[in-house]
Amino acid sequence: MGGMLENEDTKRLGKAGIEEAPVRGWDLHCHTRFSDGTKTPEEFIAEARELGLHGVAITDHDTWNGWDRAVQAARQYGMPLVRGTEITAHVDHTSVHMLAYLYNPDDKGLARMFADTRAARLARVQEMVERISQDYPQITWESVRAQVREGTQTTVGRPHIADALVAAGICSSRSQAFATIIATTSKYYIHVPSPTPVQVVQTVKRAGGVVVLAHAGDRSRNKYLLSDDRIIELIDAGLDGIEIWHRGNDPDQRVRLAEFVQRYGLLATGGSDWHGAGKPNLLGENLTPDATVKLLCEGRFLSVV
Ligand SMILES: [Zn+2]
Ligand SMILES: [Zn+2]
Structure with a gap:
């Protein structure tokens, strides 16, 4: 039953992705003080509630340390929550961010990668x-x-x-x-040591999670965007979705990425990449439809190996 629903729904969502961004749903890309955000998990959940979002995901960088507090706050405010992490990877001089959701935090392979x-x-x-x-x-x-x-x-x-x-x-x-001083072109800059995106996909899948390629069409982050071949390599490794609705993805890149979503039956997601007061991104400015979140949560169980 899950398979049928998945194919029909993702096709429909993929098509919608090219035309218009969802106006209701979940913000699946948010940072708190547990990485480089300025707000606590409690403030984050309270603000999401205030905005009337259907649900949110906490996705701090390379950690799940904020999960417990976010879960407690979510219970307190009655706000649906997906637990996630934004994982930094690197390949071909390109920094690649990947959103991992609902994985088992006790998984040893994942714990080793984070450490x-x-x-x-x-x-x-x-x-x-x-x-x-x-x-x-x-x-x-x-x-x-x-x-x-x-x-x-x-x-x-x-x-x-x-x-x-x-x-x-x-x-x-x-x-x-x-x-200026900490720009990637600065003499003070040092490259972030990171796993490859394929390693991230494999590790998250082994930990029973769902993995989504984040803001892959953002030219301001990288001189070179991830190539088609690299994206297909990730899909072959088990990539579940692509973040389409993100302020950094250029319009032509949204179309390019949505084509992968349609062709390979992936999930199309959206998120604000909210960091609190530090950046212009507003909580809930980009959203993921409820139906996609449902598939994402089901996918967690389908993908356990
Ligand atoms: Zn990112
Ligand atoms: Zn982010």
Whole structure:
């Protein structure tokens, strides 16, 4: 029964994806203080409730540490919640973000992947801070740590260096820091050590989760977008969906990505990539239809191996 529904529904949703963005549904891409967002899981759930969203997903970077608090808040506010994580991958000089939903957090393979990524990221951020401090002595590891809001549970990254640069008066805003001192083209920049997207798909599938390719049509993030061959490689590895409705995806890229959704019967999702006060993205500005979320939740059980 699930199979039939899945094919018919995803085809329909794929077609809708090219024409118009959903106006009601779920925001499946949201960050809290457990990575680089500025709001707590409780504030996030309360705001989603206030906006009348049908449901939300918590998707902090490379961690599931915010899940427990989000689940508690969701129960308290009666707000449907999908537990997720945005995982950073890398291939062909392109940084690839993948949204993993409803996987088993006790899975050993996934835990190892997160631990490796976090250790490598921490070392990388420390090395970047070291480089920056040679020209800007006010920026120390302490000043960056001071910007981390949930202690060791937070995935430390460039946003925290940006906040330290703002706090020291060197940059006027996070965005300005990202455009200058910590830009990917800056001499202080160090590449994020990451798994490949295929490794992420395989690991999430083994952990019983659903995996969606995030904002793959955003030219402002990468000089080179993921090629068709790379996307097909991910589909072959078990990719479940593609995030179509995201502010960063250019209109022509939405059409390109929706074609994969239609051709391969994938889920078409949407999300705001909300980070609270730090970025212009508004909670609920892009949504996923209820029917797709239903398939996504069913897919979790279909994909358990
Ligand atoms: Zn992302
Ligand atoms: Zn994101």
